[in-house]
Amino acid sequence: MSPHSQHFTRELRNALGCFATGITVVTARDEHGSPVGLTVNSFNSVSLEPPLIVWSLGLQTQVRSVFEHCRYYAVNVLAEDQVHISHRFASRDADKFAGLNLTDGIEGVPLLDGCCARFECRNSLRHPGGDHLVFVSEVVRFGSSDRPPLLFHAGAYRKLAPRE
Ligand SMILES: Cc1cc2nc3c(=O)[nH]c(=O)nc-3n(C[C@H](O)[C@H](O)[C@H](O)COP(=O)(O)O)c2cc1C
Numbered sequence: 001m002s003p004h005s006q007h008f009t010r011e012l013r014n015a016l017g018c019f020a021t022g023i024t025v026v027t028a029r030d031e032h033g034s035p036v037g038l039t040v041n042s043f044n045s046v047s048l049e050p051p052l053i054v055w056s057l058g059l060q061t062q063v064r065s066v067f068e069h070c071r072y073y074a075v076n077v078l079a080e081d082q083v084h085i086s087h088r089f090a091s092r093d094a095d096k097f098a099g100l101n102l103t104d105g106i107e108g109v110p111l112l113d114g115c116c117a118r119f120e121c122r123n124s125l126r127h128p129g130g131d132h133l134v135f136v137s138e139v140v141r142f143g144s145s146d147r148p149p150l151l152f153h154a155g156a157y158r159k160l161a162p163r164e
Contacts, residue, residue, distance in 0.1 A: 020153040027110045028073035035110040039090035051139040056132035074109045077117040079147040117144035
């Protein structure tokens with residue numbers, strides 16, 4: 001299989017989709033103070049000491065320059081009843097924040113209500129990663145709840161199965 005063929009890319013996407021993830025919405029404020037955000041499942045933990053997380057941002061996203069320049073941003077880990085939030089923040093034209101309750105975090109970063117966890121991050125290191133920009137950032141404040149998480153696997157949303 002040639003790594004440049006459409007077949008390779010499709011099969012790679014399918015294989016990568018075997019790795020189940022949670023779903024997050026990464027939020028920040030633009031230079032006018034307006035909230036911006038997008039649905040992200042490339043989030044993961046990197047290090048506890050220092051406290052670092054990672055995620056990657058598509059170079060084609062409209063919000064790219066905001067995330068390249070903002071000092072802080074937040075990672076909101078969605079709960080299982082927030083599929084509609086994931087849909088909304090993954091769509092280009094939606095008024096993403098309409099009707100949502102926001103709390104201001106550090107330097108006003110918008111925090112979403114009803115999440116499993118929220119991480120406020122200092123926007124320090126960015127690395128080129130092919131068609132994405134990879135963010136490795138320090139967690140400066142966080143909180144979590146007992147809400148069950150929203151999961152994503154093989155292109156579909158899932159819920160946690162009850163414990164055996
Ligand atoms: C389940 C799911 C996971 C996604 N994960 C990412 C991601 O990790 N990084 C990314 O840049 N876009 C990701 N996206 C796509 C963005 O959410 C989508 O392109 C968004 O519309 C970009 O916003 P904008 O172009 O309006 O700024 C994901 C979408 C979905 C549905």
